[in-house]
Amino acid sequence: MARSCLLLLIFFSSLFTSLPLLAHSFPSNTHKLDLTLDGSSDxxxxxxxxFNxxxxxxxGxxxxxxxxxxxxPCSYRGASYYNCRPGANANPYSRGCSAITQCRS
Structure with missing residues (x-):
């Protein structure tokens, strides 16, 4: 039992030490992606x-x-998918009156 554990340990240690060599031996299609907003880091x-x-x-x-x-999605005919109740408004959010919405008060 101890001998088989020792052999497994040697096998995995040799495997993990050779992984960096294997990674450099195959060509890969890589692209640089800047993950910062200002581009200042590596x-x-x-x-x-x-990436995918x-x-x-x-x-989700x-x-x-x-x-x-x-x-x-909603068993009631004509009901909103967001608020699935009979007689519910499709968009219950009401905006305030401002110059950008061009509403008339």
Whole structure:
């Protein structure tokens, strides 16, 4: 048992020490992406796969229930999707009167 653990330890240590060599032996398509607003810090190299993975990890997901053809978001006819109650306004937010909204009071 101890011998097999020792062999596994040696195998994994040799694997981890050779990983940096393997990373440099294969060409990769990388693009520089500046992640700061002013561009003053170092630039990071991200591959397309890594960039896409990060974008998808931050976004939500659409459930299979929402993708069904016969699925209706709101069972009341003419009701808003945001406020699914009968007789509810589609946009209950009321803006104040200002010059930019050009409302007449």
């Amino acid at each position: 630039e990071f190299n991200l591959s397309y796969a890594e 993975r990060r974008v998808l990890a931050t976004s 997901y659409i459930s299979y229930q929402a993708l069904r053809r016969d699925s209706v």
